Amino acid sequence: MLAISGLNQFYGESHTLWDLDVEIPQGQCTCVMGRNGVGKTTLMQCIMGLLPLRSGSLSYQGQDLARLTAERRAPLGIGYVPQGRQIFPLLTVEENLRIGLAARPDRAKQVPGYIFELFPVLKEMLGRRGGDLSGGQQQQLAIGRALVIDPKLLILDEPTEGIQPNIVHEIGDIIRRLMTDLNLTVILVEQKLPFARRVADRFIILDRGRLMASGAMPDLTEDLVKQYLTV
Template identity: 50%
Template sequence: MLRLHAVNQFYGPKQILWDVDLELPHGHCTYVLGRNGVGKSTLVNCIMGHIPITSGSITWHLHGEAELNLLQHPVEQRAALGIGYVPQGRQVFSQLSVDENMRVALLAGRNKSRQIPAMVYELFPVLHNMRHQRAGDLSESGQQQLAIARALVLEPELLILDEPTGGSQPTVIEEIGHNIHRLQREFGLTLLVVEQQLPFTPEAGDRFCLLEAGRNVAQGPLDQLDESLIQTYLAV
């Protein structure tokens, strides 16, 4: 579905990503893990087109369609290709209502009906009850749900979440993990989740990629993320 090969990226003279390889198989949930400052968000921004890569390739392929060079498509086209994105810090439009937040997102995606998909309210029924409420008045949990829902109205094939648990309470973290599990298992989405710490629960994900100083030092099935890797690359 999405494949990165030998991706390098610089901020000025400083190299941030070093020959990063990453492949996201269809229907899997992959965690990009690593301590703060190792290049995780830079990697996501390269995928989304917010920052350019210096060398390497990023390709996008949907079943039955031709493989695309994602680098040839500007950032505003990537949602229409089937890539949803939940940025770090949620970034909901605080002065707009819940419903307005989602309808703004509809303008960018592949959803030609301009209707909020039923799966959104099936996954987050509380948002239906609060659809006329200002987004800025929602709880932390409500804003996180809205940020994910806003990406889902695009009907993406791939959903990218950049540190969805950052600064959250334990109950909210547990809820996010449950929602990620449902998105993959019940709705068949492919997910890329960026986190500093271990995945929420063992069932919320099946693959991992560890970054250290901009290099992917280990990746594979989640059950191969052993204690040695955790202590070396994730322990603080």
């Protein structure tokens, strides 16, 4: 579904991503892993068009994304839940959700009902300001907002960060349900290893901006964990 080839990125004079070649298969959850500061979020921002590629190619369902702005990528079916959620705290839950409607190709005017089936708490709190929600509720709102655009590819950057354990488990269940029921493809950036093993089908490990290992999740050995993931 998504093919990345020879991707390089810089932050100022610092070379942050080095010649990345990555394939994201359709209908699976691929977990991007690595210690803090290795380039995981930078890679997600490149995919979304929030950072320009210094070099390399980025193809989504056979279409070249490299020259498309972030605003033009979302209507192609790419949903993004950024690290830290980044909801609009002064807008209501309903207003946060409705923001995604503009990116839908069908120009639907109503938030899809299945989002409230996935996250009943959002329906209960439609009139409440986003900033008044708990961290877990804000994360559910951020995921719901990304789903409003009817994505085929969903990018989740650290969705369990700062979330209570019961909501973490629920988010894992919802990711698997989205893949089963809607055939969504998911890119998950995650540091919680038990969560990653439970939710993801495949893994990619980055270290200092380079791809060090990839494969099916059962192939994530303790040696790899010790070498690239433990602090």
